[in-house]
Amino acid sequence: MRVVIARCAARYTGRLSATLPLATRAIMVKADGSVLLHSDGGSYKPLNWMSPPCTLRITDPDADAAAGGARQLWVVQHAKTDDRLEIEIHEVIADTEHELGVDPGLIKDGVEAHLQELLAEQITLLGEGHTLVRREYPTAIGPVDILARDSIGRAVAVEVKRRGDIDGVEQLTRYLELLNRDPLLAPVQGVFAAQEIKPQARVLAEDRGIRCLVLDYESMKGAEDLSSRLF
Amino acid sequence: MRVVIARCAARYTGRLSATLPLATRAIMVKADGSVLLHSDGGSYKPLNWMSPPCTLRITDPDADAAAGGARQLWVVQHAKTDDRLEIEIHEVIADTEHELGVDPGLIKDGVEAHLQELLAEQITLLGEGHTLVRREYPTAIGPVDILARDSIGRAVAVEVKRRGDIDGVEQLTRYLELLNRDPLLAPVQGVFAAQEIKPQARVLAEDRGIRCLVLDYESMKGAEDLSSRLF
DNA sequence: CGTGCCAGGTGCCGT
DNA sequence: ACGGCACTTGGCACG
Known part of the structure; x- marks a missing residue:
């Protein structure tokens, strides 16, 4: 360099x-x-x-x-x-x-992938009796972060974001449109889950019948630590 | 530094x-x-x-x-x-x-703001007889880049992008939905204007009845130079 | 100061 | 290679 x-x-x-x-x-x-x-x-x-x-x-x-x-x-x-x-x-x-050599690179922790992982583990944060179908559920236009079923078996599609912005609502909307074409899933309920949801994103989501869920990363991480200590 | x-x-x-x-x-x-x-x-x-x-x-x-x-x-x-x-x-x-001092800063040219400015000046690029209502026309969810009227007075909403991507079409779609709720404007025609429009974005736009307009920045700039020379 | 949107975005990962 | 999407996104302009 x-x-x-x-x-x-x-x-x-x-x-x-x-x-x-x-x-x-x-x-x-x-x-x-x-x-x-x-x-x-x-x-x-x-x-x-x-x-x-x-x-x-x-x-x-x-x-x-x-x-x-x-x-x-x-x-x-x-x-x-x-x-x-x-x-x-x-x-x-x-x-x-100066000669620097090749860098071993950065190790990250705490990004969206982890948030998604935690929510999948603690799926009842979506509501009493919810069960996980799978993470990264595939659709024609890309994978939905989480697909779940509620207490009486209705499909729930979840988009997980660190910061909940309008873009994320659009993304989830596209997925819901596709998922709702599948007779085995329809009608699919949408949940927009993020550490922070911007007001305009919330308005848009609720206008489209999408439920907003604010995630508390620290408490979810705490719950994970607790459950891992039980084993 | x-x-x-x-x-x-x-x-x-x-x-x-x-x-x-x-x-x-x-x-x-x-x-x-x-x-x-x-x-x-x-x-x-x-x-x-x-x-x-x-x-x-x-x-x-x-x-x-x-x-x-x-x-x-x-x-x-x-x-x-x-x-x-x-x-x-x-x-x-x-x-x-080393002491570097304060930097005089960067001078940019050719970004979206300029493209929008040029299109507002050369509004008939939208079509014969078009007139500008205003740039950055406000809506509840943010400003539309350009609002215009066509030759017979119908409202036209324009989203200007340097690169026309799916996101831009979504953005314009949201604006159109809102603008069309205003009886003084409805029905509002949508125009997606960009230097380059990606095929997928074009398909989506046209599927939604949005007209695509490819802008030639160099020729628009040339036209501006010409008109400024007339004064 | 928050809120939305652009960026010469960059980087990562999928088809 | 192109497309989609996250990012400690950063930065700006506007209400």
């Missing part, structure tokens, strides 16, 4: 066009050729960047750019699209390179 | 939990206290990070960590939430700091 601190200007063309006036920034060049142009604030997102696969070519600036103070021109060209990032280097303040 | 190359391990807790085994990585500490932990590949997204506002506190590792080889413990704590990033530094390979 190469890190260059430089006064530079940049221009990106591709899916959109963007220009970056002259200023001091950090340029990170990764082993795969990808380039990140960071300012000293904002978020983790660079001001400009080029994702792999791409190649970096360093040349002399043309006469105009040189007259404007440019010392180098970096052209980062994407290998498959016509996305291109051009960086005009006016002054190099620091330039270091 | 401080850039440290170090052999390190990390742990994030907050919205989820994630751990990162020991490896050599680049750590970027920005002026606002935010921290980015980059590997030598992937995209612009760091392996772990902490967004501002947050504070970095550097301490000695506890006895266990020290026995495991840790030399420093970096704790990055978010100011408002309980998000926290802990980095165990085992070996510092490089450590540099």
Whole structure:
């Protein structure tokens, strides 16, 4: 990985066009050729960047750019699209390179998959007497997170989300439409289950007869710990 | 901005939990206290990070960590939430700091806002005799990009996208449903306008009686330049 | 300040 | 390769 601190200007063309006036920034060049142009604030997102696969070519600036103070021109060209990032280097303040090696990668915990797993285990959170049919129940347009039956055997389709947004309600609506075409399942009740349900999503869901269920991840995790301690 | 190359391990807790085994990585500490932990590949997204506002506190590792080889413990704590990033530094390979100053920021061109603006100006692209009612026409569930009237006064709701995907069709469908409840507007015709419309989105749109309109950004921009030259 | 929507989204996993 | 979908999504603009 190469890190260059430089006064530079940049221009990106591709899916959109963007220009970056002259200023001091950090340029990170990764082993795969990808380039990140960071300012000293904002978020983790660079001001400009080029994702792999791409190649970096360093040349002399043309006469105009040189007259404007440019010392180098970096052209980062994407290998498959016509996305291109051009960086005009006016002054190099620091330039270091280090071998990092392959990263073992991140291990995550607590995402939607876990929430779905917990709800499947604690299926009666849907209501007294509910039983699990299966997780990831397949339909023509993709799997429903959870299919269950209520206490008197009626089908219940559940969409699990960490954050319950309008998109999720649309998704569940599409599944319900398909599931309701199956005479062995219809009529299928919909449940929109999330740690947090946005008001507009709730309105839309209830307008469509979909029940909303707010999940408490911590207490569900506690219940799991408790039940595992019983064995 | 401080850039440290170090052999390190990390742990994030907050919205989820994630751990990162020991490896050599680049750590970027920005002026606002935010921290980015980059590997030598992937995209612009760091392996772990902490967004501002947050504070970095550097301490000695506890006895266990020290026995495991840790030399420093970096704790990055978010100011408002309980998000926290802990980095165990085992070996510092490089450590540099530079003053970058405030960045003048990025100038973008060609995003959806501009496309919407151009279409509002060139509203007859919807068809002969169309007139603009307003951009960002408000509804209970959010603003419709463009509301117009056709040559004989019928309402037309337009959803503008750079890339026309199924989501956009769903969005427009929701708006149409609401707008059609307004007797002053109904019946409202839907137009899905995008630089590129995915086949599946086109099928869905046309199935719902929504007209698809492919926009040529370059030619629309050219028309704008021409009209501005007339003044 | 919450709420919805766009993003050069990126990444992961399925057909 | 394309499509669907989650993401510590982040970021912005508007009520």
